Amino acid sequence: MNVRLINVALLLLAAKLACAADVVPAYKATKLPDTQDEVELWERASSHENRLRNGGTVFRNRQVEAYIESLADRMLGNSIDHLGITLDFVLVADPVLSAWAYPYGTIGIQSGLLVRMDNEAQFGAILSHEISHFLQRHSYREMLQKKTQGKVGKTIGFLASLALAKQTGSFDPDAMDFAGDLWQNLATSGYSQDNEYVADEEGLAMMARAGMPIGEALPAFRHLAENSVYGAADPRKMWSSHPRLEDRIKSLDKDIKDARRKKGYVEAPPADPLVYYRGIAPVLLVNARLDLQERQFVRAREALQKYLLVRPDDPQAHFLVGETYRRENPRGPDFSASQGAYQKALAQDSAYAPALKELGMTYRLKRQNAEARKALEQYLATDPAAADAGIIRGYLVGLQ
Protein backbone atom coordinates (compact mmCIF):
# COMPACT_ATOMS: atom_id res chain seq x y z
CA MET A 1 0.00 0.00 0.00
CA ASN A 2 2.76 2.35 0.96
CA VAL A 3 4.49 1.69 -2.29
CA ARG A 4 1.35 2.56 -4.22
CA LEU A 5 0.96 5.82 -2.34
CA ILE A 6 4.56 6.70 -2.91
CA ASN A 7 4.02 6.03 -6.57
CA VAL A 8 1.13 8.47 -6.59
CA ALA A 9 3.34 11.09 -5.02
CA LEU A 10 6.01 10.29 -7.56
CA LEU A 11 3.60 10.66 -10.43
CA LEU A 12 2.59 14.06 -9.14
CA LEU A 13 6.17 15.08 -8.78
CA ALA A 14 6.94 13.72 -12.21
CA ALA A 15 4.08 15.72 -13.70
CA LYS A 16 5.47 18.84 -12.10
CA LEU A 17 8.90 17.93 -13.32
CA ALA A 18 7.69 17.47 -16.85
CA CYS A 19 6.71 21.14 -16.84
CA ALA A 20 9.91 22.29 -15.20
CA ALA A 21 12.18 20.17 -17.33
CA ASP A 22 10.71 20.56 -20.77
CA VAL A 23 13.90 21.97 -22.21
CA VAL A 24 15.42 18.56 -22.79
CA PRO A 25 13.78 15.43 -21.54
CA ALA A 26 15.93 12.85 -19.82
CA TYR A 27 17.64 10.65 -22.34
CA LYS A 28 15.22 9.81 -25.09
CA ALA A 29 17.79 9.67 -27.85
CA THR A 30 18.10 6.30 -29.54
CA LYS A 31 21.86 6.42 -29.44
CA LEU A 32 24.24 8.05 -27.05
CA PRO A 33 26.06 10.26 -27.36
CA ASP A 34 23.56 11.77 -29.75
CA THR A 35 25.40 14.42 -31.75
CA GLN A 36 28.98 15.27 -32.66
CA ASP A 37 28.93 18.01 -30.03
CA GLU A 38 27.92 15.49 -27.43
CA VAL A 39 30.58 13.04 -28.61
CA GLU A 40 33.21 15.74 -28.08
CA LEU A 41 31.76 16.62 -24.71
CA TRP A 42 31.99 13.01 -23.58
CA GLU A 43 35.55 12.71 -24.87
CA ARG A 44 36.69 15.79 -23.00
CA ALA A 45 34.96 14.70 -19.83
CA SER A 46 36.46 11.24 -20.15
CA SER A 47 39.91 12.70 -20.60
CA HIS A 48 39.38 14.73 -17.46
CA GLU A 49 38.19 11.69 -15.52
CA ASN A 50 41.23 9.70 -16.64
CA ARG A 51 43.58 12.37 -15.40
CA LEU A 52 41.73 12.44 -12.11
CA ARG A 53 41.87 8.67 -11.76
CA ASN A 54 45.61 8.65 -12.49
CA GLY A 55 46.34 11.50 -10.14
CA GLY A 56 46.64 9.77 -6.80
CA THR A 57 43.72 11.15 -4.79
CA VAL A 58 41.17 8.69 -6.11
CA PHE A 59 40.66 5.71 -3.86
CA ARG A 60 39.04 2.47 -4.84
CA ASN A 61 37.03 0.51 -2.36
CA ARG A 62 34.75 -2.13 -3.74
CA GLN A 63 32.61 -2.27 -0.62
CA VAL A 64 31.81 1.44 -0.70
CA GLU A 65 31.31 1.48 -4.46
CA ALA A 66 28.89 -1.46 -4.21
CA TYR A 67 26.98 0.31 -1.47
CA ILE A 68 26.63 3.49 -3.52
CA GLU A 69 25.63 1.43 -6.57
CA SER A 70 22.90 -0.22 -4.51
CA LEU A 71 21.52 3.20 -3.52
CA ALA A 72 21.54 4.33 -7.14
CA ASP A 73 19.77 1.12 -8.16
CA ARG A 74 17.05 1.80 -5.62
CA MET A 75 16.59 5.29 -7.02
CA LEU A 76 16.57 4.38 -10.68
CA GLY A 77 15.13 0.89 -10.79
CA ASN A 78 15.25 -0.20 -14.42
CA SER A 79 14.44 3.27 -15.73
CA ILE A 80 17.72 3.71 -17.61
CA ASP A 81 18.25 0.13 -18.73
CA HIS A 82 17.21 1.08 -22.26
CA LEU A 83 20.19 3.42 -22.51
CA GLY A 84 22.71 0.65 -22.09
CA ILE A 85 24.50 2.89 -19.60
CA THR A 86 25.61 1.78 -16.18
CA LEU A 87 26.31 4.43 -13.62
CA ASP A 88 29.86 4.47 -12.35
CA PHE A 89 31.34 6.20 -9.33
CA VAL A 90 34.71 7.78 -8.70
CA LEU A 91 35.60 8.36 -5.05
CA VAL A 92 38.06 11.15 -4.30
CA ALA A 93 39.89 11.50 -0.98
CA ASP A 94 39.20 15.16 -0.18
CA PRO A 95 37.57 16.55 2.96
CA VAL A 96 35.68 19.25 1.08
CA LEU A 97 32.01 18.40 0.53
CA SER A 98 31.61 18.03 -3.20
CA ALA A 99 30.09 15.83 -5.89
CA TRP A 100 29.63 16.14 -9.64
CA ALA A 101 28.34 14.29 -12.66
CA TYR A 102 30.22 13.47 -15.85
CA PRO A 103 27.93 13.57 -18.89
CA TYR A 104 28.11 9.81 -19.50
CA GLY A 105 26.94 8.76 -16.05
CA THR A 106 30.02 8.67 -13.86
CA ILE A 107 29.44 10.44 -10.59
CA GLY A 108 32.39 11.94 -8.72
CA ILE A 109 32.04 11.97 -4.95
CA GLN A 110 34.50 13.44 -2.46
CA SER A 111 35.05 11.70 0.85
CA GLY A 112 34.14 14.84 2.80
CA LEU A 113 30.64 14.76 1.40
CA LEU A 114 30.08 11.10 2.21
CA VAL A 115 31.32 11.55 5.75
CA ARG A 116 29.37 14.66 6.67
CA MET A 117 26.02 13.16 5.77
CA ASP A 118 24.21 11.62 8.74
CA ASN A 119 22.35 8.82 6.99
CA GLU A 120 21.82 7.34 3.57
CA ALA A 121 18.78 9.50 2.86
CA GLN A 122 20.93 12.61 3.21
CA PHE A 123 23.58 11.19 0.96
CA GLY A 124 20.78 10.02 -1.33
CA ALA A 125 19.63 13.64 -1.69
CA ILE A 126 23.01 14.67 -3.09
CA LEU A 127 23.50 11.51 -5.13
CA SER A 128 20.08 11.80 -6.75
CA HIS A 129 20.77 15.46 -7.51
CA GLU A 130 23.93 14.52 -9.39
CA ILE A 131 22.26 11.60 -11.14
CA SER A 132 19.60 14.05 -12.28
CA HIS A 133 22.26 16.33 -13.82
CA PHE A 134 23.34 13.29 -15.82
CA LEU A 135 19.82 12.17 -16.73
CA GLN A 136 18.82 15.64 -17.81
CA ARG A 137 22.03 16.03 -19.86
CA HIS A 138 22.60 19.34 -18.13
CA SER A 139 26.23 19.69 -19.14
CA TYR A 140 25.34 19.11 -22.78
CA ARG A 141 22.42 21.48 -22.60
CA GLU A 142 24.50 24.19 -21.04
CA MET A 143 27.15 23.73 -23.66
CA LEU A 144 24.55 24.17 -26.38
CA GLN A 145 23.07 27.16 -24.61
CA LYS A 146 26.39 28.88 -24.25
CA LYS A 147 27.23 28.16 -27.86
CA THR A 148 24.00 29.83 -28.86
CA GLN A 149 24.90 32.76 -26.72
CA GLY A 150 28.27 32.97 -28.42
CA LYS A 151 30.17 32.15 -25.26
CA VAL A 152 32.87 29.60 -24.87
CA GLY A 153 31.13 26.47 -23.75
CA LYS A 154 31.81 24.95 -20.42
CA THR A 155 31.53 21.25 -20.68
CA ILE A 156 32.08 19.26 -17.55
CA GLY A 157 31.03 20.62 -14.20
CA PHE A 158 33.53 22.99 -12.69
CA LEU A 159 33.49 20.90 -9.57
CA ALA A 160 35.20 18.11 -11.43
CA SER A 161 37.90 20.52 -12.52
CA LEU A 162 38.33 21.64 -8.97
CA ALA A 163 38.90 18.10 -7.82
CA LEU A 164 41.60 17.77 -10.43
CA ALA A 165 43.09 21.10 -9.47
CA LYS A 166 43.38 19.99 -5.87
CA GLN A 167 45.70 17.18 -6.76
CA THR A 168 47.78 18.92 -9.41
CA GLY A 169 48.15 22.09 -7.42
CA SER A 170 47.07 24.08 -10.43
CA PHE A 171 44.16 24.29 -12.76
CA ASP A 172 44.82 22.25 -15.85
CA PRO A 173 43.84 24.34 -18.86
CA ASP A 174 43.03 21.27 -20.94
CA ALA A 175 40.79 19.92 -18.24
CA MET A 176 38.99 23.21 -18.06
CA ASP A 177 38.43 22.95 -21.76
CA PHE A 178 38.95 26.54 -22.70
CA ALA A 179 41.72 29.05 -22.81
CA GLY A 180 41.87 32.30 -20.95
CA ASP A 181 41.70 33.26 -17.36
CA LEU A 182 40.81 30.13 -15.49
CA TRP A 183 39.85 31.88 -12.31
CA GLN A 184 37.48 34.17 -14.12
CA ASN A 185 35.89 31.18 -15.76
CA LEU A 186 35.57 29.46 -12.45
CA ALA A 187 33.52 32.32 -11.15
CA THR A 188 31.09 32.04 -14.04
CA SER A 189 30.96 28.27 -14.17
CA GLY A 190 28.47 25.90 -12.67
CA TYR A 191 25.07 24.80 -13.83
CA SER A 192 22.45 27.43 -14.37
CA GLN A 193 20.09 28.14 -11.54
CA ASP A 194 17.19 26.57 -13.43
CA ASN A 195 19.08 23.36 -13.99
CA GLU A 196 20.07 23.21 -10.34
CA TYR A 197 16.45 23.54 -9.27
CA VAL A 198 15.39 20.86 -11.75
CA ALA A 199 18.04 18.52 -10.36
CA ASP A 200 16.94 19.28 -6.79
CA GLU A 201 13.35 18.49 -7.62
CA GLU A 202 14.05 15.36 -9.60
CA GLY A 203 16.39 14.28 -6.84
CA LEU A 204 13.47 14.34 -4.40
CA ALA A 205 11.46 12.11 -6.72
CA MET A 206 14.31 9.63 -6.87
CA MET A 207 14.67 9.67 -3.10
CA ALA A 208 10.98 8.86 -2.72
CA ARG A 209 11.30 6.05 -5.26
CA ALA A 210 14.17 4.61 -3.22
CA GLY A 211 12.03 4.70 -0.07
CA MET A 212 14.07 7.47 1.50
CA PRO A 213 12.46 10.19 3.65
CA ILE A 214 12.61 13.26 1.43
CA GLY A 215 12.78 15.61 4.41
CA GLU A 216 16.41 14.53 4.84
CA ALA A 217 17.29 16.56 1.74
CA LEU A 218 17.16 19.72 3.85
CA PRO A 219 19.86 18.79 6.38
CA ALA A 220 21.86 17.32 3.50
CA PHE A 221 21.95 20.64 1.71
CA ARG A 222 22.58 22.52 4.93
CA HIS A 223 25.68 20.41 5.44
CA LEU A 224 27.08 21.86 2.23
CA ALA A 225 27.56 25.18 3.98
CA GLU A 226 30.18 23.52 6.19
CA ASN A 227 32.83 23.88 3.49
CA SER A 228 33.68 27.32 4.80
CA VAL A 229 35.92 25.71 7.43
CA TYR A 230 38.36 24.74 4.70
CA GLY A 231 39.15 28.36 3.86
CA ALA A 232 36.93 31.35 3.35
CA ALA A 233 38.62 32.25 0.07
CA ASP A 234 38.58 28.72 -1.25
CA PRO A 235 36.74 28.45 -4.55
CA ARG A 236 36.00 24.83 -3.80
CA LYS A 237 33.26 25.96 -1.51
CA MET A 238 31.38 27.23 -4.54
CA TRP A 239 29.15 24.18 -4.47
CA SER A 240 27.29 26.00 -1.80
CA SER A 241 26.93 29.25 -3.68
CA HIS A 242 25.60 28.36 -7.16
CA PRO A 243 22.84 29.29 -6.85
CA ARG A 244 22.75 30.63 -3.35
CA LEU A 245 22.41 27.77 -0.94
CA GLU A 246 19.73 29.49 1.12
CA ASP A 247 17.59 29.94 -1.97
CA ARG A 248 17.94 26.31 -2.87
CA ILE A 249 17.05 25.18 0.62
CA LYS A 250 13.94 27.39 0.54
CA SER A 251 12.96 25.96 -2.80
CA LEU A 252 13.57 22.40 -1.61
CA ASP A 253 11.57 23.04 1.53
CA LYS A 254 8.65 24.17 -0.60
CA ASP A 255 8.94 21.11 -2.86
CA ILE A 256 8.97 18.84 0.17
CA LYS A 257 5.95 20.54 1.71
CA ASP A 258 4.10 20.32 -1.59
CA ALA A 259 4.85 16.62 -1.89
CA ARG A 260 3.75 15.97 1.68
CA ARG A 261 0.45 17.80 1.14
CA LYS A 262 -0.52 15.47 -1.67
CA LYS A 263 -3.35 13.14 -0.83
CA GLY A 264 -2.15 9.77 0.25
CA TYR A 265 1.46 10.84 0.72
CA VAL A 266 3.27 8.61 3.18
CA GLU A 267 6.66 9.61 4.55
CA ALA A 268 9.25 6.91 4.29
CA PRO A 269 10.52 5.64 7.66
CA PRO A 270 13.53 7.38 9.21
CA ALA A 271 16.86 6.26 7.85
CA ASP A 272 19.01 4.16 10.19
CA PRO A 273 22.37 5.93 10.44
CA LEU A 274 24.20 2.70 11.24
CA VAL A 275 23.28 1.21 7.88
CA TYR A 276 24.90 4.20 6.24
CA TYR A 277 28.01 4.23 8.45
CA ARG A 278 28.50 0.54 7.71
CA GLY A 279 28.21 1.19 3.98
CA ILE A 280 30.80 3.96 3.95
CA ALA A 281 33.00 2.81 6.87
CA PRO A 282 36.36 2.85 5.02
CA VAL A 283 35.67 6.40 3.85
CA LEU A 284 35.09 7.54 7.43
CA LEU A 285 38.61 6.46 8.30
CA VAL A 286 40.22 7.92 5.17
CA ASN A 287 38.53 11.26 5.66
CA ALA A 288 39.33 11.40 9.37
CA ARG A 289 43.02 11.29 8.44
CA LEU A 290 42.50 14.12 5.97
CA ASP A 291 40.65 16.20 8.53
CA LEU A 292 43.46 15.53 10.99
CA GLN A 293 45.89 16.97 8.44
CA GLU A 294 43.60 19.96 7.98
CA ARG A 295 43.51 20.42 11.76
CA GLN A 296 39.77 19.86 11.75
CA PHE A 297 39.94 17.87 14.98
CA VAL A 298 36.27 17.96 15.88
CA ARG A 299 35.25 16.84 12.40
CA ALA A 300 37.82 14.06 12.45
CA ARG A 301 36.54 12.88 15.82
CA GLU A 302 32.95 12.97 14.65
CA ALA A 303 33.81 10.76 11.68
CA LEU A 304 35.77 8.38 13.90
CA GLN A 305 32.89 8.13 16.37
CA LYS A 306 30.60 7.17 13.47
CA TYR A 307 33.16 4.60 12.37
CA LEU A 308 33.52 3.14 15.84
CA LEU A 309 29.78 2.66 16.12
CA VAL A 310 30.03 0.02 13.40
CA ARG A 311 33.64 -1.14 13.86
CA PRO A 312 34.36 -0.76 17.57
CA ASP A 313 37.22 -3.26 17.45
CA ASP A 314 39.48 -1.31 15.11
CA PRO A 315 42.59 -0.13 17.03
CA GLN A 316 43.48 2.29 14.24
CA ALA A 317 40.29 4.30 14.78
CA HIS A 318 40.84 4.51 18.56
CA PHE A 319 44.42 5.59 17.94
CA LEU A 320 43.28 8.31 15.54
CA VAL A 321 40.82 9.59 18.14
CA GLY A 322 43.81 9.89 20.46
CA GLU A 323 45.72 11.75 17.79
CA THR A 324 42.94 14.30 17.38
CA TYR A 325 43.20 15.10 21.09
CA ARG A 326 47.00 15.11 21.18
CA ARG A 327 47.38 17.32 18.14
CA GLU A 328 44.73 19.65 19.42
CA ASN A 329 46.70 20.13 22.61
CA PRO A 330 50.20 18.77 21.95
CA ARG A 331 51.91 20.12 25.09
CA GLY A 332 49.23 19.04 27.51
CA PRO A 333 49.50 19.09 30.44
CA ASP A 334 46.28 17.07 30.47
CA PHE A 335 46.69 14.09 28.20
CA SER A 336 43.86 12.02 29.68
CA ALA A 337 41.71 12.08 26.53
CA SER A 338 44.51 11.09 24.16
CA GLN A 339 45.94 8.53 26.56
CA GLY A 340 42.47 7.06 27.09
CA ALA A 341 42.05 6.62 23.34
CA TYR A 342 45.53 5.05 22.97
CA GLN A 343 44.66 2.64 25.77
CA LYS A 344 41.48 1.68 23.95
CA ALA A 345 43.51 1.00 20.82
CA LEU A 346 45.85 -1.20 22.85
CA ALA A 347 42.90 -3.00 24.42
CA GLN A 348 41.99 -4.10 20.91
CA ASP A 349 45.55 -4.90 19.90
CA SER A 350 48.24 -4.82 22.56
CA ALA A 351 50.93 -4.67 19.85
CA TYR A 352 49.51 -1.67 18.02
CA ALA A 353 52.80 0.20 17.64
CA PRO A 354 51.61 3.77 16.94
CA ALA A 355 49.53 3.76 20.13
CA LEU A 356 52.45 2.43 22.17
CA LYS A 357 54.70 5.16 20.87
CA GLU A 358 52.33 8.06 21.46
CA LEU A 359 51.39 6.74 24.87
CA GLY A 360 55.09 6.72 25.72
CA MET A 361 55.59 10.20 24.31
CA THR A 362 52.75 11.66 26.37
CA TYR A 363 54.09 10.00 29.54
CA ARG A 364 57.49 11.49 28.73
CA LEU A 365 55.98 14.96 28.45
CA LYS A 366 54.33 14.44 31.84
CA ARG A 367 57.71 13.34 33.26
CA GLN A 368 56.25 9.97 34.18
CA ASN A 369 59.49 8.35 33.18
CA ALA A 370 58.82 4.77 34.25
CA GLU A 371 55.56 4.61 32.30
CA ALA A 372 57.17 6.34 29.35
CA ARG A 373 60.05 3.89 29.33
CA LYS A 374 57.73 0.90 29.48
CA ALA A 375 55.56 2.08 26.58
CA LEU A 376 58.51 3.11 24.40
CA GLU A 377 60.33 -0.16 25.04
CA GLN A 378 57.19 -2.02 24.00
CA TYR A 379 57.04 0.13 20.90
CA LEU A 380 60.59 -0.81 19.95
CA ALA A 381 59.93 -4.46 20.68
CA THR A 382 56.85 -4.34 18.44
CA ASP A 383 58.43 -2.38 15.60
CA PRO A 384 62.22 -2.56 15.93
CA ALA A 385 62.76 -1.39 12.33
CA ALA A 386 60.58 1.72 12.68
CA ALA A 387 62.02 4.76 10.93
CA ASP A 388 62.30 6.57 14.27
CA ALA A 389 63.64 3.62 16.26
CA GLY A 390 67.02 5.30 16.80
CA ILE A 391 65.39 8.47 18.08
CA ILE A 392 63.23 6.49 20.51
CA ARG A 393 66.34 4.71 21.79
CA GLY A 394 67.81 8.16 22.40
CA TYR A 395 64.75 9.11 24.46
CA LEU A 396 65.10 5.89 26.45
CA VAL A 397 68.67 6.78 27.37
CA GLY A 398 67.40 10.08 28.72
CA LEU A 399 64.64 8.33 30.65
CA GLN A 400 67.04 6.11 32.62
Place this chain on the structure above:
Amino acid sequence: MNRVPAGSLLAGLAAAALLVRAAAAAPAEEPFKVNKKDFEKTFKVIALEPPDADPYLKVSDSVKAMLEQEVTARLKKRGYTVMPSSVLSGIRAEMTAQVNGPIDSKPGSSDAAKQAAVREHALRELWFRHPIDAVAVMRIRVFSVPMESDKVEWDGVSTSVEHSGGRVEYKANISVSSVVVAIYDSKEEPLYVSYAGLEPLMHREGAQLQPLPVDQLLRDEKRIRKASQAAVDAL
Protein backbone atom coordinates in the same frame (compact mmCIF):
# COMPACT_ATOMS: atom_id res chain seq x y z
CA MET B 1 46.26 43.70 -32.18
CA ASN B 2 49.20 41.43 -31.77
CA ARG B 3 47.96 38.90 -29.23
CA VAL B 4 49.87 35.95 -27.88
CA PRO B 5 47.68 32.86 -28.13
CA ALA B 6 46.68 31.99 -24.61
CA GLY B 7 46.96 28.34 -25.48
CA SER B 8 50.65 28.71 -26.25
CA LEU B 9 51.30 30.57 -23.06
CA LEU B 10 49.41 28.02 -21.06
CA ALA B 11 51.32 25.24 -22.79
CA GLY B 12 54.50 26.94 -21.64
CA LEU B 13 53.15 26.90 -18.13
CA ALA B 14 52.17 23.29 -18.40
CA ALA B 15 55.76 22.49 -19.35
CA ALA B 16 56.79 24.10 -16.10
CA ALA B 17 54.03 22.44 -14.13
CA LEU B 18 56.45 21.15 -11.54
CA LEU B 19 57.16 24.68 -10.49
CA VAL B 20 53.64 25.40 -9.53
CA ARG B 21 52.79 24.72 -5.94
CA ALA B 22 49.84 26.94 -5.28
CA ALA B 23 46.97 27.88 -7.44
CA ALA B 24 46.97 31.63 -7.54
CA ALA B 25 47.93 34.86 -5.92
CA ALA B 26 45.86 35.34 -2.84
CA PRO B 27 44.41 38.76 -2.23
CA ALA B 28 46.35 40.79 0.34
CA GLU B 29 45.66 39.22 3.69
CA GLU B 30 45.98 40.50 7.21
CA PRO B 31 49.18 38.79 8.37
CA PHE B 32 48.11 38.48 12.01
CA LYS B 33 45.79 35.56 12.58
CA VAL B 34 45.29 36.62 16.20
CA ASN B 35 44.93 40.02 17.78
CA LYS B 36 48.27 41.81 17.34
CA LYS B 37 48.33 43.15 20.91
CA ASP B 38 47.58 39.70 22.32
CA PHE B 39 50.36 38.31 20.15
CA GLU B 40 52.83 40.85 21.48
CA LYS B 41 51.83 40.16 25.08
CA THR B 42 51.78 36.37 24.88
CA PHE B 43 54.59 35.35 22.57
CA LYS B 44 57.94 36.64 23.77
CA VAL B 45 60.40 33.90 22.83
CA ILE B 46 60.39 32.85 19.20
CA ALA B 47 62.49 30.00 17.84
CA LEU B 48 63.43 30.01 14.16
CA GLU B 49 63.25 26.99 11.90
CA PRO B 50 66.09 26.78 9.39
CA PRO B 51 65.10 28.73 6.26
CA ASP B 52 63.83 26.51 3.48
CA ALA B 53 62.46 26.64 -0.04
CA ASP B 54 60.15 24.71 -2.32
CA PRO B 55 62.00 21.81 -3.94
CA TYR B 56 62.30 23.44 -7.36
CA LEU B 57 64.45 26.26 -6.04
CA LYS B 58 68.10 25.85 -5.19
CA VAL B 59 68.75 28.04 -2.19
CA SER B 60 72.34 28.63 -1.18
CA ASP B 61 73.44 28.92 2.43
CA SER B 62 74.15 32.62 1.88
CA VAL B 63 70.55 33.24 0.77
CA LYS B 64 69.30 31.30 3.80
CA ALA B 65 71.54 33.40 6.02
CA MET B 66 70.16 36.61 4.51
CA LEU B 67 66.61 35.48 5.25
CA GLU B 68 67.41 34.63 8.82
CA GLN B 69 69.36 37.85 9.40
CA GLU B 70 66.51 40.04 8.22
CA VAL B 71 63.85 38.18 10.19
CA THR B 72 65.98 38.06 13.34
CA ALA B 73 66.80 41.76 13.11
CA ARG B 74 63.15 42.70 12.86
CA LEU B 75 62.03 40.41 15.69
CA LYS B 76 64.77 41.68 17.99
CA LYS B 77 63.98 45.28 17.12
CA ARG B 78 60.38 44.61 18.16
CA GLY B 79 61.53 43.26 21.52
CA TYR B 80 61.26 39.51 20.98
CA THR B 81 63.85 37.02 22.19
CA VAL B 82 64.98 35.02 19.18
CA MET B 83 66.30 31.47 19.30
CA PRO B 84 68.43 30.98 16.17
CA SER B 85 67.69 28.19 13.72
CA SER B 86 70.96 26.53 14.71
CA VAL B 87 69.22 25.17 17.84
CA LEU B 88 66.67 23.21 15.83
CA SER B 89 69.33 22.29 13.25
CA GLY B 90 71.41 20.88 16.10
CA ILE B 91 68.54 18.69 17.31
CA ARG B 92 67.93 17.52 13.76
CA ALA B 93 71.58 16.64 13.33
CA GLU B 94 71.58 14.72 16.61
CA MET B 95 68.50 12.75 15.59
CA THR B 96 69.78 12.14 12.08
CA ALA B 97 72.81 10.52 13.67
CA GLN B 98 70.53 8.46 15.91
CA VAL B 99 68.78 6.99 12.88
CA ASN B 100 72.17 6.25 11.29
CA GLY B 101 72.00 9.02 8.75
CA PRO B 102 69.29 9.95 6.32
CA ILE B 103 69.78 6.84 4.20
CA ASP B 104 69.02 3.46 5.67
CA SER B 105 70.54 0.18 4.67
CA LYS B 106 67.74 -1.71 6.39
CA PRO B 107 65.00 -2.86 4.08
CA GLY B 108 61.55 -1.41 4.66
CA SER B 109 62.70 1.86 6.11
CA SER B 110 63.13 4.45 3.42
CA ASP B 111 65.20 7.54 3.84
CA ALA B 112 62.07 9.64 3.28
CA ALA B 113 60.43 7.99 6.27
CA LYS B 114 63.53 8.65 8.36
CA GLN B 115 63.70 12.26 7.27
CA ALA B 116 60.04 12.73 8.12
CA ALA B 117 60.63 11.10 11.50
CA VAL B 118 63.58 13.39 12.21
CA ARG B 119 61.62 16.50 11.21
CA GLU B 120 58.66 15.59 13.38
CA HIS B 121 60.59 14.45 16.44
CA ALA B 122 63.02 17.38 16.26
CA LEU B 123 60.24 19.93 16.41
CA ARG B 124 58.57 18.14 19.28
CA GLU B 125 61.91 17.97 21.04
CA LEU B 126 62.56 21.68 20.52
CA TRP B 127 59.37 22.42 22.47
CA PHE B 128 60.24 19.76 25.06
CA ARG B 129 63.73 21.11 25.78
CA HIS B 130 63.26 24.87 25.50
CA PRO B 131 60.83 27.35 27.04
CA ILE B 132 59.72 28.93 23.77
CA ASP B 133 56.40 30.54 22.94
CA ALA B 134 56.31 30.21 19.17
CA VAL B 135 58.20 28.94 16.14
CA ALA B 136 58.83 31.02 13.01
CA VAL B 137 59.11 29.36 9.63
CA MET B 138 60.86 31.14 6.74
CA ARG B 139 60.34 29.69 3.31
CA ILE B 140 60.72 30.77 -0.30
CA ARG B 141 57.69 29.40 -2.09
CA VAL B 142 56.56 29.12 -5.68
CA PHE B 143 53.15 30.33 -6.79
CA SER B 144 51.24 30.74 -10.00
CA VAL B 145 49.69 34.17 -10.42
CA PRO B 146 47.80 35.98 -13.17
CA MET B 147 49.70 38.43 -15.35
CA GLU B 148 48.95 40.68 -18.27
CA SER B 149 51.18 41.86 -21.10
CA ASP B 150 54.53 41.24 -19.37
CA LYS B 151 53.38 42.97 -16.16
CA VAL B 152 52.91 40.94 -13.04
CA GLU B 153 51.80 42.04 -9.60
CA TRP B 154 51.70 39.78 -6.56
CA ASP B 155 52.27 39.87 -2.82
CA GLY B 156 53.01 43.59 -2.76
CA VAL B 157 55.42 43.58 -5.72
CA SER B 158 54.88 44.86 -9.22
CA THR B 159 57.43 44.06 -11.90
CA SER B 160 57.96 43.44 -15.60
CA VAL B 161 58.67 40.01 -16.98
CA GLU B 162 61.85 39.75 -19.00
CA HIS B 163 61.03 39.16 -22.63
CA SER B 164 62.41 38.87 -26.11
CA GLY B 165 60.38 39.65 -29.19
CA GLY B 166 58.04 42.55 -29.77
CA ARG B 167 55.40 43.95 -27.47
CA VAL B 168 52.35 41.77 -27.17
CA GLU B 169 49.10 41.97 -25.26
CA TYR B 170 48.00 38.82 -23.54
CA LYS B 171 46.78 37.31 -20.30
CA ALA B 172 48.29 34.27 -18.68
CA ASN B 173 49.41 32.78 -15.41
CA ILE B 174 53.07 32.87 -14.47
CA SER B 175 55.18 31.18 -11.82
CA VAL B 176 56.73 33.51 -9.26
CA SER B 177 58.43 33.18 -5.90
CA SER B 178 57.59 34.83 -2.59
CA VAL B 179 59.18 34.91 0.83
CA VAL B 180 56.73 33.50 3.35
CA VAL B 181 57.17 34.01 7.08
CA ALA B 182 54.77 32.13 9.32
CA ILE B 183 54.73 31.98 13.11
CA TYR B 184 53.00 29.13 14.92
CA ASP B 185 52.13 28.50 18.54
CA SER B 186 52.69 25.27 20.44
CA LYS B 187 49.50 23.81 18.96
CA GLU B 188 50.78 24.60 15.47
CA GLU B 189 48.04 27.16 15.06
CA PRO B 190 49.16 29.99 12.77
CA LEU B 191 49.59 33.30 14.54
CA TYR B 192 51.16 35.28 11.74
CA VAL B 193 51.49 34.52 8.03
CA SER B 194 52.94 37.05 5.62
CA TYR B 195 53.87 36.82 1.94
CA ALA B 196 56.27 39.14 0.15
CA GLY B 197 56.85 38.91 -3.60
CA LEU B 198 60.40 38.01 -4.62
CA GLU B 199 60.84 37.43 -8.36
CA PRO B 200 59.22 35.94 -11.49
CA LEU B 201 60.50 32.48 -12.37
CA MET B 202 59.66 32.72 -16.06
CA HIS B 203 60.38 34.95 -18.99
CA ARG B 204 58.70 35.38 -22.33
CA GLU B 205 60.28 34.26 -25.55
CA GLY B 206 58.05 35.43 -28.36
CA ALA B 207 54.68 33.76 -27.73
CA GLN B 208 55.88 31.38 -25.03
CA LEU B 209 56.46 31.74 -21.33
CA GLN B 210 59.56 29.77 -20.46
CA PRO B 211 61.05 28.89 -17.08
CA LEU B 212 64.23 30.80 -16.25
CA PRO B 213 67.23 28.56 -15.56
CA VAL B 214 67.27 27.71 -11.88
CA ASP B 215 70.82 28.97 -11.44
CA GLN B 216 69.69 32.42 -12.58
CA LEU B 217 67.24 32.68 -9.72
CA LEU B 218 67.85 34.06 -6.22
CA ARG B 219 70.93 36.03 -7.26
CA ASP B 220 69.71 39.52 -6.47
CA GLU B 221 70.70 40.15 -2.85
CA LYS B 222 68.89 43.49 -2.67
CA ARG B 223 65.67 41.86 -3.81
CA ILE B 224 66.02 38.97 -1.36
CA ARG B 225 66.64 41.27 1.59
CA LYS B 226 63.80 43.56 0.58
CA ALA B 227 61.34 40.67 0.33
CA SER B 228 62.53 39.24 3.65
CA GLN B 229 62.04 42.60 5.34
CA ALA B 230 58.62 43.02 3.77
CA ALA B 231 57.52 39.63 5.05
CA VAL B 232 58.14 40.68 8.65
CA ASP B 233 57.29 44.34 8.27
CA ALA B 234 53.93 43.96 10.02
CA LEU B 235 55.51 42.53 13.17
